[in-house]
Ligand SMILES: Nc1nc2c(c(=O)[nH]1)N[C@H]1C(S)=C(S)[C@@H](COP(=O)(O)OP(=O)(O)OC[C@H]3O[C@@H](n4cnc5c(N)ncnc54)[C@H](O)[C@@H]3O)O[C@H]1N2
């Protein structure tokens with residue numbers, strides 16, 4: 001039996017990161033992956049700027065000033081933020097300036113108004129200051145030619161401010177990846193239609209879709225397909241046309257209508273793994289067709305979800321080169337008893353918070369969906385391990 005890590009590695013070796021990029025408006029760029037290095041084309045600030053409301057001066061002209069011995073300077077102009085007037089600095093003069101306003105050439109410091117008499121025509125300076133005081137030089141924040149963001153950066157809200165400050169309004173980003181979901185099983189019906197005898201509602205596709213869309217992954221196709229070989233082939237091919245990854249659910253076991261293994265083979269898909277050392281979801285199949293990964297999950301909801309979590313986010317992180325798509329793994333201390341000992345490695349649904357992990361009360365069968373409601377992770381339990389309260393366990397948070 002292959003270990004999950006081997007299966008994953010073998011699957012990743014068959015696919016390539018997606019290099020397609022597109023321009024989007026800055027307002028649509030948050031949470032996208034940057035498709036180019038961003039090099040500043042300008043200085044920030046672009047002009048010498050006052051950091052205080054006060055008076056622009058030449059620092060040397062404040063020499064020796066204090067409250068007992070103020071220095072008097074003539075005011076030769078007034079500048080507000082947004083003004084840009086050149087005002088030569090001749091002898092002992094000052095320019096009234098506001099925070100953010102241009103400091104004209106020749107002036108090298110700003111005395112804040114609290115250290116003056118607030119003069120209008122002339123101003124008394126009560127403090128000696130040095131060059132550069134309350135004065136923001138051109139390029140102090142960002143220098144022209146400086147790389148400020150690297151290709152592959154997951155763009156966050158703070159990056160939007162950085163890009164906007166450089167006047168960038170269109171950003172080259174990596175195309176979102178697309179994953180189609182084919183829910184197989186003649187028993188499945190879509191919620192919203194009256195349930196016929198012998199049928200159940202398709203639940204898995206809705207969890208997977210929501211989970212992916214939250215992370216910016218597009219889901220162009222979600223359909224139900226009955227257990228019919230030709231129809232299944234047709235639908236899988238349709239999925240491959242629209243998506244970078246295909247997920248199928250159901251039909252992977254040994255029942256007479258578990259057709260996925262045959263269908264994949266007849267389509268010419270290269271099987272990478274099945275029956276890995278994991279429960280639930282032992283029958284999960286990973287295969288590749290047309291350079292795209294097909295993840296065939298079991299129809300049991302927890303088995304499907306746990307294996308989706310294990311493989312999908314690593315696959316998505318690799319295709320997008322966005323490591324933030326990987327799941328968070330940590331260790332926690334188990335609070336509850338878990339009675340089963342398994343031959344295989346097992347994913348046990350659980351809830352973790354502040355280093356402690358608890359188990360839901362109801363049945364842990366892979367067909368049971370209801371108690372997943374209260375879970376946020378699974379315990380990754382080694383084969384043959386007995387678990388007791390107080391034991392340290394490996395956990396993987398749900399994305
Ligand atoms: N004789 C054996 N029977 C089974 C074995 C085995 O080794 N020998 N393995 C069991 C294990 S383990 C699993 S897991 C399941 C895997 O079954 P399939 O992947 O083939 O899934 P289905 O049979 O199609 O469905 C299983 C179960 O899940 C329900 N289902 C299917 N799709 C959905 C969906 N989209 N949303 C909600 N529920 C779904 C389906 O109705 C079945 O009840 O096989 C065991 N059997």
Ligand code: MOO
Pocket residue numbers: 278279280281282283298300303366367
């Ligand atoms: O592998 Mo199955 O998911 O145990 O029920």
